[in-house]
Amino acid sequence: MQIDWTHFTPWSGLAGGALIGLAASAFVLLLGKIAGVSGVLSGLLPPRRNDAGWRLAFLIGLFAALPIAGFLGASAAPQYLETDGLLALAGLLVGFGSRLGSGCTSGHGVCGLSRLSLRSLVATSLFMLTGFAVVFVRRHVAV
C-alpha cells in the first residue's frame, strides 16, 4: 500500500466531517431522528401521513448544498467517470442494500457509530470490506 499524497486532504476531510457530525448531532437533539440519508429518503417510498415534511425538508437542504458550496468556493462539480450502465447497476445495489440493511454511510457509518451501536459497527465494517474488495478486483485483478 502507498499513500496518494497528491489527493490526500486531511484538514478539509476533518472539517467537512465535523460539519456532518454537527448536522447529525443537531438532528438527533432537535428532531430526535437519525440523519441517515437512505433512511430519510426511503421513508418517502411510499410516503406516510404526518411523516413526509421533515424528510422532504432535509432532502431539499441536501439538494441546496452544492450550489451554495460552489458560491462559497468550497466545491467543484462532481465528475462521474463510470459508464451509465455501471452507474445504474451500482445505484440499484446502493438503494436496495441500504434499505435492506437499514442504513448507509451516514446512518450506520456516522450516526450509528456515534451511538456506539454494534449493528452499525458490523454494517459499516461489512460495507467497507465489500467496497474495498470490489475496487480491488476491478482495478488490480480484472482484465
Added chain:
Amino acid sequence: MMRNALSLVIGLVFGLGLCASQMTQPSKVQGFLDLGGAWDPSLAFVMVGAIGVGLVGFGLAKRRGRTLLGEACALPPLGGVDARLLVGAAIFGVGWGLSGVCPGPAIVNLASFNPHAVVFFVAMLVGMIAEYVIMRVLLQRSGVVEEA
C-alpha cells in the same frame, strides 16, 4: 413548520460537510476504497471528524432522552445483528465500490444537473422501491406482517 425549517437547515449543513470534504466526488471515495493502489485516506478523516462531533451530540441526546423541543426521541433500537443487516450492508458496499457514490452525495450531486448523477439517483430510488416490494411479498408469504 418549525421542525421542517430546522430539518432543511440541518440537511444543508450536512450537504455542505459532504461538499467541503469532497465526498461528493466519486473518484475521491474510490481512492479511499483502493487499498491496493495509491490510497487516499481522506474518507477516514471525514469519519473521524464526523464521529468525534457525533459522539458528543448522541451522548447528550442519550442523557436527555427527549429532544430540545421537548418531544420524545424516536431512535431505532440498538438491537442485534441479523441476516437482513449483513446481506444489506454487503450489497450496499458492492454498489458503493462500483460507483464511489452513496445516498448523501447522490442527492447533493443532483444539483449539478449532471445526467450521470440523475442515472444513479433514479436507479437508487428503483432499488429502494424494489426492496420494499420484495420484502413485503416475502414477509406476507411467510405469514409475518411487516410493521408499517
